[in-house]
Amino acid sequence: MSENSANLGLLAQRLCQIAGDGNVRTAEPLSEHTTFEIGGPAALFVTPGDAQEMRDCIALCRETEAPFFVLGAGSNLLVSDDGFDGVIIALSGMDGIAVDGCEMTCQAGVLLKDASEKACELGLSGLEFACGIPGTVGGACFMNAGAYGGCMADVLKEVTVITADGEIETLGVDVLDLGYRHSRIADEGMLVVSATFTLVPGDAAEIRAKMDDLTEQRTSKQPLELPSAGSTFKRPEGYFAGKLISDAGLKGFQLGGAAVSSKHAGFVVNVGGATAADVCALIAHVQDEVERQFGVRLEPEVRMLGF
C-alpha cells in the first residue's frame, strides 16, 4: 500500500472525512500502542469515535481492498519491526459505558479496568476477575479473556458486531462458541462494537476487597514492571506453560532485548530495546527447547501483526 503514495493520500483523505482530520495519522509508531512497546509504523492509523464511524472505516478499507486491523489496547499483540502496511483502526475513542439495572453495556474500546471499576462503584459483581487484565472489552471478547477462575463467557449477555459482510448484528453469548482463548468472533473475523454484561448486585466493599486481592496476587507473581504482552503461550492441555519453561531451565534466558521473565517464566518481557525479531527468536527457542525436553509444542497466545 505504501508503495503507492497517491492511493495512501486518497485513503487518508477519505478516512478524515469519516473520523475527522485530528483522528487520522500517517506513519504512526505502533510501539506506542502496544504493551510490549515494540512495533514499527502503521501506514495509516485512525481512531473512530463511534460505531458508525468504525463501520464506515471498515467499509472503506474493504471497498478499497486496503489491509486493515482493529486494535484494542495492544496488550496481546506483537507487531513486526517493519510495522503494518495498512490501516490500523484503533478503538480507544469508543469508550462509553451505559448501565441499566444489572446490565452494563460497554463500547469495544472501554478498558476492562474501567469496566470493573464502574461495576464496583455501582455495587455490581461479576467483573472483578477482569480488573487486572490490561485489554479492552472488544479484545477480551475476541480472546474470551479470563483470569483467576473467571472469563468473559461467565458475564457476557450479548455482543454487537460488524460481520464479515459489513452488517451490524447483536449476538447472544450462547452462539459465540466461547472457549479457552477462543471465540467465534475470532474465527469468523467479526469486529466487536460493544458488549453487554449481566452482573449481579453485590456489596461494593466486598467487590473492592476481591479486586484488591486479585491485584495483589498479580503484582506479586507477574513481571508488571516490564513491558510484555502477558502470557506468551496458551496453556497446553494437562500442563502449565510457565512451569514447562521453568523446568526447561529457561527462566531469565535472554536474546537481544527480549527475555523469559525470571519472575514468571510464562511471560516474555522487553528488558530494554527489544525488537520483534528478538521476541520471535526467543519464542522459537522456547518452543524448540520445551518440545525437545518434554515433547510438548507450546502455541503462542500472543497475536502477531505485520509478519
Ligand SMILES: Cc1cc2nc3c(=O)[nH]c(=O)nc-3n(C[C@H](O)[C@H](O)[C@H](O)COP(=O)(O)OP(=O)(O)OC[C@H]3O[C@@H](n4cnc5c(N)ncnc54)[C@H](O)[C@@H]3O)c2cc1C
Ligand atoms: C501484564 C499483562 C497481563 C495479562 N493478563 C491477562 C489475563 O490474566 N488473562 C487474559 O486473558 N489475558 C491477559 N493478558 C492479555 C491481554 O490483556 C488480553 O488478551 C486482552 O483481552 C487483549 O485485549 P486488547 O484490547 O489489548 O487486544 P489487542 O491486543 O489490541 O488485540 C488482540 C486481538 O484482539 C483483536 N481485537 C481487538 N479489539 C477487537 C474488537 N473490538 N473486535 C474484534 N477483534 C478485536 C485484535 O484484532 C487482535 O487480533 C495480559 C496482558 C498483559 C500485558
